[in-house]
Amino acid sequence: MNSILFALLGGALIGLSASAMLWLVGRVAGISGIFGGLLSAPNGDFAWRAAFVSGLISGGLILLMLAPHTLQAPAGRSLPALVVAGLLVGFGTRLGNGCTSGHGVCGLTRRSRRSLGATLTFMATGALTATGIRLLLGGVI
Amino acid sequence: MKSFLAIYASGVLFALGLGIAGMTDANTVLAFLDLAGGWDPSLAFVMIGAISVHALLHRRILGGTPLFSQEFSLPTRSDINARLIGGAALFGIGWGLGGYCPGPAIVSLVTFTHEALVFVGAMIVGMGLFQALSPEPEG
Numbered sequence: 001m002n003s004i005l006f007a008l009l010g011g012a013l014i015g016l017s018a019s020a021m022l023w024l025v026g027r028v029a030g031i032s033g034i035f036g037g038l039l040s041a042p043n044g045d046f047a048w049r050a051a052f053v054s055g056l057i058s059g060g061l062i063l064l065m066l067a068p069h070t071l072q073a074p075a076g077r078s079l080p081a082l083v084v085a086g087l088l089v090g091f092g093t094r095l096g097n098g099c100t101s102g103h104g105v106c107g108l109t110r111r112s113r114r115s116l117g118a119t120l121t122f123m124a125t126g127a128l129t130a131t132g133i134r135l136l137l138g139g140v141i
Numbered sequence: 142m143k144s145f146l147a148i149y150a151s152g153v154l155f156a157l158g159l160g161i162a163g164m165t166d167a168n169t170v171l172a173f174l175d176l177a178g179g180w181d182p183s184l185a186f187v188m189i190g191a192i193s194v195h196a197l198l199h200r201r202i203l204g205g206t207p208l209f210s211q212e213f214s215l216p217t218r219s220d221i222n223a224r225l226i227g228g229a230a231l232f233g234i235g236w237g238l239g240g241y242c243p244g245p246a247i248v249s250l251v252t253f254t255h256e257a258l259v260f261v262g263a264m265i266v267g268m269g270l271f272q273a274l275s276p277e278p279e280g
Binding site for chain 1: 144145146147148149150151152153154155156157158159160161162163164165166167168169170171174175176177178181183184185186187188189190191192193194195196198199202203206207208209210212213214215216218219220221224225226227228229230231232233234235236237238239240241242243244246247248249250251252254255256257259260261262263264265266267268269270271272
């Protein structure tokens with residue numbers, strides 16, 4: 001119950017932040033897009049992205065100081081597995097034009113068919129992967 | 142200047158939301174995606190909470206103009222194609238493999254764990270790889 005309440009509260013803050021970004025700069029708060037755009041050739045777009053990512057980091061520092069238990073690395077995942085995971089997430093979010101925040105939160109709110117398709121897909125493959133690792137490898141890779 | 146401060150504050154809020162929600166705990170994420178090992182459904186409520194709040198506000202916001210921008214820059218495409226599904230599929234596999242998606246991973250950098258550093262480094266490479274293979278700007 002506790003975790004569900006925190007999930008709802010945390011989700012509400014995320015929704016608030018997404019609303020703020022829409023109101024402030026008229027953009028979708030999709031982290032893969034914001035961060036990915038930082039890495040592409042810098043144009044006039046760079047500053048606001050850097051501001052947002054700096055905010056993410058600062059928020060992280062606040063979490064680190066006040067609630068470090070909320071920041072946990074995955075158990076049962078080797079560094080090579082994390083390299084592959086990172087590559088897939090990096091490439092996949094750019095190819096698919098979004099991630100959990102872009103498609104899952106912002107896209108679904110906008111009733112985007114594309115985002116529905118994307119969200120259902122990454123939820124499915126995410127579950128298949130994590131569950132498969134549990135069933136076939138005992139949860140360790 | 143004010144605009145950057147406000148955007149920065151949104152980023153802080155986003156990170157705090159992720160932390161409170163449990164998204165920055167990769168084990169909580171994996172417990173949600175892993176349907177076999179003691180399933181923890183609580184993360185479903187993160188999206189429910191986020192969409193609920195955002196949905197309440199976004200229609201009103203779209204009725205006006207952005208505070209610091211001339212116009213809204215929203216995705217316009219509505220077609221579902223192979224790139225979208227393929228990309229989402231790959232992203233999901235990476236998410237289920239690592240327990241991190243982009244936002245939580247970036248936030249987790251502050252811990253300086255090997256896991257967070259390696260994941261984000263690889264994520265940057267993966268994004269760069271996509272960039273190198275398709276130089277046209279993505280909508």
